[in-house]
Every structure is written in C-alpha cells, then in structure tokens.
Amino acid sequence: MAVPLRFRLNHEDVEVHVQDPASTLLDLLRNDLGLTGTKSGCAIGYCGACTVIVDGRAVPSCLQLVGLLEGREVRTIEDLSGPDGLDPVQTAFVTCAGMQCGFCTPGHVMALRALLDQEPEPDEERLRQTVDGNYCRCTGYVKILDSAREAVSLQKSLTGEAR
Amino acid sequence: MSTTHAPVPGLPRERDVLPPVIGSAVQRIDAVEKVTGRASYAADTRIPRMLHAAVVRSPHAHARVLAVDTSRAARVPGVHAVITGADTAQVKWGAFRPDLYPLAVERVRYVGDEVAAVAAIDLETARYAAELIRVEYEVLPAVLDLDAALADGAPLVHDDAPGNLAHEFAFDRGGAREWLERSDVVVEGVWQSTRQWHGSIETIGCTAEWSQDRVTMWVNTQTPFLARQRYATALGLPLRAVRVVQTEIGGGFGGKSGDDNTSVICAILARKTGRPVQLVNTREEEFLASRPRIPMRYHVRLGFTSDGLVTAKEIDLVADNGAYTGKAQAVLGAATVRHDALFTYRAVKARSRLVYTNLVPTGAFRGFGNPSADWAVGQAWDLAATRLGIEVPDLFLLNAVESGSVSPHNHRISSCELKQCIRRAAAAIGWYDKRAAPTPHRGLAMGVSVHVSGRRSFGDYDGSSAIVRLTEDGRAAVIIGEGEIGTGARTTLAQIAAAELGLAVADISVSRPDTDLTTHALGALASRVTYVAGNAVKQAAERACEQLLAAAARQTGRPAAELWVEDGHVHAPAMPGEDTPLRQPVGTVVRAELYRPGGEPIVGLGSFDNPSEFPDQLRYGNESGAYNFVAEAAEVEVDPATGAVTVLELAAAVDCGTVLNPPLAEGQVEGAIAQGLGMALTERFDWDGGAPTRPNFVDYKMPTAGVMPKLHVEFADSYEPTGPFGAKGVGEIALDPVPSIVASAVADAVGVRVHELPITAEKIFWGIRTGSTTPPEQAGPGGLSESAEPAPPDRPAPPRDRAPGEER
Numbered sequence: 001m002a003v004p005l006r007f008r009l010n011h012e013d014v015e016v017h018v019q020d021p022a023s024t025l026l027d028l029l030r031n032d033l034g035l036t037g038t039k040s041g042c043a044i045g046y047c048g049a050c051t052v053i054v055d056g057r058a059v060p061s062c063l064q065l066v067g068l069l070e071g072r073e074v075r076t077i078e079d080l081s082g083p084d085g086l087d088p089v090q091t092a093f094v095t096c097a098g099m100q101c102g103f104c105t106p107g108h109v110m111a112l113r114a115l116l117d118q119e120p121e122p123d124e125e126r127l128r129q130t131v132d133g134n135y136c137r138c139t140g141y142v143k144i145l146d147s148a149r150e151a152v153s154l155q156k157s158l159t160g161e162a163r
Numbered sequence: 164m165s166t167t168h169a170p171v172p173g174l175p176r177e178r179d180v181l182p183p184v185i186g187s188a189v190q191r192i193d194a195v196e197k198v199t200g201r202a203s204y205a206a207d208t209r210i211p212r213m214l215h216a217a218v219v220r221s222p223h224a225h226a227r228v229l230a231v232d233t234s235r236a237a238r239v240p241g242v243h244a245v246i247t248g249a250d251t252a253q254v255k256w257g258a259f260r261p262d263l264y265p266l267a268v269e270r271v272r273y274v275g276d277e278v279a280a281v282a283a284i285d286l287e288t289a290r291y292a293a294e295l296i297r298v299e300y301e302v303l304p305a306v307l308d309l310d311a312a313l314a315d316g317a318p319l320v321h322d323d324a325p326g327n328l329a330h331e332f333a334f335d336r337g338g339a340r341e342w343l344e345r346s347d348v349v350v351e352g353v354w355q356s357t358r359q360w361h362g363s364i365e366t367i368g369c370t371a372e373w374s375q376d377r378v379t380m381w382v383n384t385q386t387p388f389l390a391r392q393r394y395a396t397a398l399g400l401p402l403r404a405v406r407v408v409q410t411e412i413g414g415g416f417g418g419k420s421g422d423d424n425t426s427v428i429c430a431i432l433a434r435k436t437g438r439p440v441q442l443v444n445t446r447e448e449e450f451l452a453s454r455p456r457i458p459m460r461y462h463v464r465l466g467f468t469s470d471g472l473v474t475a476k477e478i479d480l481v482a483d484n485g486a487y488t489g490k491a492q493a494v495l496g497a498a499t500v501r502h503d504a505l506f507t508y509r510a511v512k513a514r515s516r517l518v519y520t521n522l523v524p525t526g527a528f529r530g531f532g533n534p535s536a537d538w539a540v541g542q543a544w545d546l547a548a549t550r551l552g553i554e555v556p557d558l559f560l561l562n563a564v565e566s567g568s569v570s571p572h573n574h575r576i577s578s579c580e581l582k583q584c585i586r587r588a589a590a591a592i593g594w595y596d597k598r599a600a601p602t603p604h605r606g607l608a609m610g611v612s613v614h615v616s617g618r619r620s621f622g623d624y625d626g627s628s629a630i631v632r633l634t635e636d637g638r639a640a641v642i643i644g645e646g647e648i649g650t651g652a653r654t655t656l657a658q659i660a661a662a663e664l665g666l667a668v669a670d671i672s673v674s675r676p677d678t679d680l681t682t683h684a685l686g687a688l689a690s691r692v693t694y695v696a697g698n699a700v701k702q703a704a705e706r707a708c709e710q711l712l713a714a715a716a717r718q719t720g721r722p723a724a725e726l727w728v729e730d731g732h733v734h735a736p737a738m739p740g741e742d743t744p745l746r747q748p749v750g751t752v753v754r755a756e757l758y759r760p761g762g763e764p765i766v767g768l769g770s771f772d773n774p775s776e777f778p779d780q781l782r783y784g785n786e787s788g789a790y791n792f793v794a795e796a797a798e799v800e801v802d803p804a805t806g807a808v809t810v811l812e813l814a815a816a817v818d819c820g821t822v823l824n825p826p827l828a829e830g831q832v833e834g835a836i837a838q839g840l841g842m843a844l845t846e847r848f849d850w851d852g853g854a855p856t857r858p859n860f861v862d863y864k865m866p867t868a869g870v871m872p873k874l875h876v877e878f879a880d881s882y883e884p885t886g887p888f889g890a891k892g893v894g895e896i897a898l899d900p901v902p903s904i905v906a907s908a909v910a911d912a913v914g915v916r917v918h919e920l921p922i923t924a925e926k927i928f929w930g931i932r933t934g935s936t937t938p939p940e941q942a943g944p945g946g947l948s949e950s951a952e953p954a955p956p957d958r959p960a961p962p963r964d965r966a967p968g969e970e971r
Contacts, residue, residue, distance in 0.1 A: 031285070036207040037200020039413070041364040042446045046860040049364050077200035090198040094190060097826035100834065101649025102197030103365040103413025109198060132869035135860070137362045137414050138649050140833030141868035143826065 007069045010079035021067025026050045037077040048134030051107040058114035077106035088154040098147030100138030182662035185888045191654045202411040205368030205383035206443045216442035217289035219279040221271035224521040224853030225305035236292040241284035244435040252399025260488040265427040272486035274854035275451030282432040305521035312520045320519035329484045330492045330517040334781045336571040337510025342475035346466030350546040354539035357920035359456040359842045365413020368443030369426035371433035383412045386686030387676040390421030397427040409676040415648035417527035422489030450858035454526030458483040461539030473562045475510040484517045485524035498532025500782045504574040504613045506562040533899040541610045541903030555609045556589040575785045580879035584794035584816040591814035591875040592796035606912025609796040610900030615787035616892035617691030617773045626772030627696040628682040631703040633765040637750025644676040644684030645696045651827035652692040663704035665728030690892025697887035703769025710765045714756040791891045792818040795900045799908040806928030814875035821889035832876045832897040837866045839901025
C-alpha cells in the first residue's frame with residue numbers, strides 16, 4: 001500500500017506515494033523522480049557519490065530512508081545550476097579541471113556546497129576533511145582540493161559584490 | 164597546411180612554433196555537463212518500457228551445475244524472463260583465448276560465475292525473483308592459489324588446459340645465464356604483486372534493446388568496436404546484428420574494456436523479453452566478477468659489473484589468470500618484456516606462465532602488467548644499488564636508455580627523456596640533500612618506468628581514423644570512434660583539430676563512439692588515444708582545411724596559397740588595387756560550397772596507423788611507435804612502534820612529449836599516483852573459500868584526500884617526432900613505479916623489505932621485530948618473507964659537494 005509523503009525538493013513542494021518507507025531517497029530521486037544527477041556508487045553510504053543536502057547537511061542519499069523525509073528540505077545537484085548559470089562550487093570545478101570521469105563530481109559538489117552554506121570561509125583542514133569524505137578514483141584529489149579552494153574565494157568575491 | 168616533421172634548415176622546427184592552443188589549459192569540453200549532473204552514464208539511460216535485471220552467481224569456487232529450477236522465479240508477478248545457460252548460444256568467447264560462456268554451461272569456475280538472470284519490471288522484483296532460483300551444485304575440488312594450480316595432479320579449471328596453463332612462453336635473448344655468471348654482482352629475489360580492482364565509482368552497466376534482428380547496446384565500455392566483436396561472438400550473432408553505443412563512462416582504467424558477461428546477459432534478456440533491459444553491476448558484483456589486476460609472482464635475477472653497468476636480467480613469472488582469460492594473455496606479454504625498454508640490458512631471459520585458478524578472472528588494469536613488473540624488477544634494481552654502493556638515481560643514469568636505443572625485443576625508442584626525468588625527480592624530492600642529512604625512520608627511493616603510446620595487440624593494426632566535417636555555421640564536427648573514459652581525450656582531440664583548423668575549441672565538437680555512425684576505433688586503452696587518434700584527427704583537420712581553402716580560393720578568385728584560417732575566418736591579404744584584406748567567416752565559405760549546382764560538403768578524412776610491429780608469439784617486435792617514460796621518487800616515514808607507513812612526498816617527472824593540456828596531463832599523473840598508492844598500501848580483501856569475505860568499499864580501502872602525500876608533478880622538455888604536435892601517451896605511466904618505490908623507501912627507512920603486496924603495517928611490524936614480514940604464527944615454508952636487509956647506514960652517503968642530479 002502506497003504511503004503519501006510530502007517534502008520540499010529543490011525549493012518546490014512535492015508529494016509522492018511510496019510503496020516502501022524503508023526505500024532510499026537515492027532510488028526515489030533516480031527511479032521515480034527522474035533526477036539522475038545523483039549517482040550511486042556503493043549503496044552503503046561509503047563512497048559519497050550520492051551525496052545530497054537534507055535540511056542543510058550533506059547526507060548519502062543511499063542511506064536516507066524516504067519514510068523519514070516528511071516535511072524536510074532536500075537539495076540535489078539539479079538545483080545548483082539554472083538559467084543564471086552555475087553555482088560557484090560548480091564553476092570552480094570547471095575552471096580548476098576538478099573532474100575527470102565526472103561520476104563522483106555531483107557528490108563532491110554537494111558536499112562542498114553544504115560546507116560553504118554552513119561555513120563560508122572554511123580553512124584548509126576543513127576543506128580537506130570534507131573532500132576526504134568522498135571517493136574519487138581519477139584525480140588523486142589534487143584538482144578537487146584546488147576546486148574547493150577556488151570555490152571558497154569565488155563565493156567570497158560574489159558575496160562581496162552582493163553587498 | 165600539411166605539416167612536415169623533418170626540420171628544414173633555416174626554419175624553426177615545428178616544436179618551436181606550436182599553435183597557441185597546444186599546451187594551453189583549455190577547459191574540458193564536457194566539464195559543464197559533468198558538474199551539473201547532466202552527463203548520462205550507463206545507469207542513467209532511460210528507455211520507455213525498460214526492464215531491470217539481476218544475475219544469479221555461483222557461491223562455489225568450482226562446482227558442477229546439476230540443475231537450475233527457475234519455476235518459482237518465473238511465477239513472480241512482474242518477471243518477464245528468466246534465463247540460464249540453456250537460453251544462450253553456448254558459445255565460448257574471450258579476447259584472446261575463448262573460454263567464457265555468457266551463462267554457466269555444466270560447470271561454474273569461480274565465486275561470482277554467472278549462472279542465471281532475471282528481467283523484471285523493476286530492480287527489486289528482479290532481485291527478489293533471482294533469490295528464488297534454485298541451483299543444485301556438486302561441489303568440485305578447487306585450486307585457490309598459484310601453487311595449488313601448478314601442483315602435480317591439481318584439479319583442472321578447464322579440461323582443455325593441462326597443468327592449468329592458459330598461456331606460456333619463454334625466450335633467451337643474448338645468453339642471459341652466461342652474462343649473469345660473468346657479472347660481478349648478482350641480486351636475486353621473489354616478489355608477488357596483488358589483485359587490484361579498478362574501483363571506478365561507476366560500475367559496469369548496459370542497456371540493450373532489439374529492433375527486428377539487431378540489438379543496440381548502450382554500454383559504458385572503453386572499447387566499443389572491440390567489445391562489439393566479442394559480444395557478437397558471445398551472442399552467436401553476425402557482427403552486423405550488434406550495435407554498440409558508448410554512454411558517459413564513470414572511470415575505466417581497463418576494467419570496462421569488454422571482457423565480462425554483464426552486457427552479454429543484458430542483450431540476451433532484452434531479446435527474450437522483447438523489451439529494453441538495463442543491467443548494472445552492484446558494487447559487490449563489481450568486486451566478485453569484474454576483471455581485476457593480475458597477481459604476478461616474479462623470480463628476478465639481475466647482473467651488474469662492479470662499476471654499475473647492467474649486464475643481464477632473468478625472470479621466471481607466474482601470473483594468476485583466475486577462471487577465464489580475457490586480456491590476461493596480452494598483459495602477460497607486456498609484463499614480461501616492456502620494462503626491458505628502460506635499461507641497456509645485454510641479455511634478457513624469461514619464462515612466463517599464465518595459470519588458471521578458481522578465482523575471479525583477472526585482466527587489464529592501468530599499467531597492463533607494468534606495475535607488477537616494476538614491483539619486482541624495480542626493487543631488484545634498488546637492492547643492486549645498495550650492493551653496488553651507488554645512489555639509485557646515479558645507477559639509473561648509468562644504464563638508462565636514450566633516444567635511438569633498441570631493446571632486446573626490438574622496442575625502438577624514438578623520443579626519450581628518461582635521463583632528464585631521473586634528474587628532475589631527484590631534484591624535486593631533494594634527493595642528495597636528504598641523503599646527506601638522513602632523518603631517522605624516513606626513507607627515500609626512486610623508480611622508473613616505460614609505457615607505450617598504443618600497442619599493436621588485436622591483430623596487425625593499431626590505427627585510428629577520423630572525419631572532420633566543417634559545418635555551415637562555421638564549426639567543425641570531429642567524428643571518431645575512440646571515445647572518452649574521463650581522461651579528457653575528447654578535449655585534447657578538439658584542441659588538435661582547433662589548432663589545425665584555426666577555429667576556437669568551443670567551436671569543435673567530438674563525437675562519442677557509435678559502431679553504426681563513427682569511424683572504426685580500438686578505443687581507450689594502451690595510452691593510445693592522444694598519440695594514435697590525435698594523429699588521425701590532425702590529418703583529417705588538415706585535409707578539411709585544404710578543402711576549405713580551395714573552396715575559398717574558387718569563391719574569391721585568389722590563389723589558395725595566399726589564404727589561411729584564423730579566428731574562424733578565412734583570411735587573405737588585400738588584392739592589388741584593393742584596400743581591405745579578405746576576411747570571410749568559415750561558415751560562409753562552407754555554405755557557398757554547398758549551395759550551388761553540384762555543391763559539395765567540406766569533409767576531411769584522416770588516418771594513422773601506429774608505426775609499430777605486431778610482436779610474434781615470443782613477444783619480439785616493436786609494439787609501439789612511441790614510448791613514454793617516468794621517474795618517480797618517494798619519501799616515506801615508518802612508525803617503528805606500529806610499522807605504519809606515511810608517504811610524505813612523491814615526485815614524478817614524466818616524458819610524454821609535448822604536453823597538449825597541462826591540467827589534464829597533470830590529472831593523469833596525479834590520479835595514477837593515487838591509484839598506485841592504493842595498490843601499494845591498502846587495497847586488499849580478507850579471503851575465504853575463494854572469495855573476498857566482504858566485497859565492498861568498507862573492506863577495500865582506496866586512497867582518500869586525507870592520505871595523499873605532497874605531490875610534485877613535472878613534465879620533461881620533450882618532443883616526439885611521430886606524435887601529433889610532438890605528443891605521446893600519458894594515461895598509465897605514472898602508476899607503474901609507485902608500489903615498488905614505496906617498498907624500497909620503507910626498506911631504506913627501517914631495513915625491512917616487503918616482497919608481497921600490499922605493504923601493510925603488520926608486515927613491517929614483524930619485519931622490524933623478527934626479520935620476517937610474516938607473523939610468527941603464520942610462518943611456514945614456501946612464503947615470500949625475506950630476511951631484513953642491511954640497515955640503512957650501510958648505504959654510503961654521497962659526497963656533499965656534488966650538485967643534485969649531476970650525471971656521472
């Protein structure tokens with residue numbers, strides 16, 4: 001029997017009917033809502049490829065049960081860019097060659113987005129800790145860390161302009 | 164526009180006048196798609212009415228399949244098909260030695276072997292139904308390691324492979340034994356490398372759909388055309404019945420080069436159901452049934468004169484094929500001969516055997532045997548330097564190949580900056596300063612390696628072809644079947660086309676492989692795309708440009724020789740009596756060439772075959788037209804209380820010819836080093852009954868950002884005369900020496916030499932305490948534990964007045 005579920009997804013109210021409250025947000029996004037930007041890498045919450053933002057925190061969507069989503073706020077990679085262009089974190093990855101195959105990139109971008117939302121000026125150690133939570137098998141992380149630093153300075157300059 | 168590589172007296176060489184787009188940090192053409200999540204990988208393919216699939220795998224390392232009962236699974240609502248070996252063509256397939264059925268016929272040969280499969284309305288239903296399939300097995304004796312497989316009377320993995328030998332060869336080039344007998348110093352040892360999984364964050368996957376008698380397969384394969392050939396064989400179909408289209412690929416490293424059954428099973432299910440079917444490996448399946456790196460055991464003997472000149476090398480190599488061969492046979496060849504193109508050996512002797520076991524089949528992985536060869540031979544060189552009392556970089560410089568060298572296997576080295584790489588890596592790590600002032604528990608090591616730029620392997624052709632079509636809106640479409648696995652190959656090909664055409668990179672598109680639509684291509688393997696495909700694209704662009712200029716000449720009544728293309732426009736100086744020079748948009752010229760009676764498109768075809776030789780059965784032959792080189796130096800620190808290793812710094816100096824795009828080339832080196840560090844230090848499983856006990860990322864630890872050392876990446880000043888704008892391959896080389904230099908640096912730090920990968924704290928801990936890297940309760944005959952080496956102080960410090968990296 002399907003259970004109705006209401007939550008905010010990328011700034012819109014959504015209502016879905018889920019068969020199994022113990023199914024995952026990852027499957028809901030990819031299979032039912034057609035949002036395939038969030039990737040599945042291990043299904044056990046280890047690799048970080050499926051990272052989304054729930055109530056402001058980066059979480060692995062493969063471990064987020066849909067039954068616990070009622071009334072919560074979810075952001076996915078699809079929310080970060082739009083007609084106005086890219087999020088500063090995305091721009092930083094583009095300009096710093098922060099991806100190769102790109103499969104882990106949405107997860108890295110979301111993890112850094114969540115960090116910068118909480119701490120606009122994280123130090124090197126915080127950046128490293130955040131990137132450390134997501135696997136990348138291509139880059140050796142050098143250019144992902146470059147991207148993370150660039151994202152901080154880009155966001156800072158944009159915030160400065162906004163003022 | 165045709166380019167000659169021969170230097171013309173009085174004119175600058177091509178390398179001195181490279182177009183500005185060559186060597187610049189051009190943004191990847193796929194960057195925005197990837198950061199926004201819009202790039203469509205194998206599991207992102209969506210087709211209406213698409214079903215999902217699950218596979219039933221053997222829980223036994225070796226068993227006879229007595230019966231498969233699919234009746235309960237078939238009755239599950241939502242299940243559309245259940246298949247077993249009986250539903251397949253029952254044809255064995257494989258890249259070199261066909262030995263793999265799409266689904267088991269009579270026997271299973273490793274834990275993970277495919278037995279049956281289900282297609283259903285969704286993944287949950289497919290997996291539920293798969294669990295209801297009952298397979299009756301008669302368990303057979305299994306061979307679970309090399310020694311068991313080679314033992315007299317060992318159970319056979321395949322009845323047609325006596326002695327469990329899948330492949331073997333031997334040679335003696337130059338009389339190695341005699342040279343070794345006459346050598347002043349001979350070092351010897353046994354080294355064992357390890358199974359390493361590619362660990363691509365995206366697993367292997369396929370979506371297949373039939374239309375009449377043809378199947379289209381959207382696959383994340385690195386090698387669509389080679390995969391198509393094998394899939395057709397496995398499906399019992401003519402080649403024309405199979406079309407392969409490459410999706411975005413979330414990491415390849417050799418693991419997605421079409422040797423496993425996933426895509427084949429997917430296509431069979433799609434035919435049986437009459438609907439599109441998607442099958443994507445779970446992470447567990449990726450560990451159980453993909454094709455990891457081949458564990459290899461080398462017995463190495465190396466001879467030198469007392470003043471440090473290498474004489475000869477002898478190796479005896481046994482390699483763990485696992486249950487099926489795939490590309491392991493070709494890997495064995497590279498693992499046996501490639502590293503002989505590094506040093507000026509007088510003679511080399513080898514015996515190499517590829518051995519079937521009832522373990523996961525092994526195959527191609529970045530480095531293609533080289534990391535295992537370097538693990539053994541590189542450490543033997545390090546031992547030799549200690550014995551000879553010569554610093555490792557100096558010993559390398561004494562013996563390194565140069566441009567013009569020819570290896571005992573006829574590898575003909577064209578461009579070679581190996582010596583420059585050795586000096587630069589030594590300088591970058593501060594070799595001589597650190598040697599002069601050693602820090603306790605810290606150690607230094609250096610290693611070198613050589614790789615190909617394409618390898619003649621799949622028949623007597625290692626070429627590529629490309630079509631460059633100039634469009635009526637003034638852009639260029641590069642049509643080529645090579646593809647993209649994440650390295651940025653399509654971006655560098657766009658740079659090459661842009662440089663030849665005088666267009667901006669933003670105005671170049673590069674196709675993805677589609678076996679119906681693009682040129683034939685061997686794909687992304689053997690570090691070949693930049694060199695081989697780059698040359699093909701360069702020629703196609705040159706020819707399109709010639710046609711464009713000829714068209715513009717006809718349209719404007721000027722001689723073609725006066726015309727050139729720049730900034731998207733055809734230019735010419737002002738005609739006599741006119742004020743303004745000609746400046747015509749490329750698109751205008753293309754349109755004018757089309758829109759006239761008898762109009763024609765502007766399309767250039769380019770082709771390039773690697774100037775290499777197809778090696779013979781004994782691996783004699785110049786396997787590539789260009790070789791790339793690396794020297795890497797590492798400094799490690801060992802905690803003597805625990806044996807834990809920290810890699811502090813790693814310097815890599817790479818000769819890949821002209822660097823077409825520095826950030827992309829750096830990324831290849833940085834990523835390869837990370838993968839090499841994983842192989843060196845952490846990537847392993849606990850095994851039981853022929854399978855990893857927990858085949859997931861929690862047990863199999865790959866490097867994260869937090870454990871990466873400080874990296875120094877440099878590129879040699881180098882130019883390959885046969886490469887596109889002087890470029891060679893760079894995709895694999897930097898992985899190769901990493902495990903060996905970590906081991907040698909640990910030996911330098913604490914005097915413990917690890918002979919079996921990975922280099923764990925436990926091995927070093929016991930090595931420090933007992934002189935053997937094997938824990939006391941596990942010590943037994945036949946192991947690889949070695950006595951501790953002489954303590955580091957035996958190694959002479961270099962004179963302080965010598966300049967870093969100075970050649971002697």
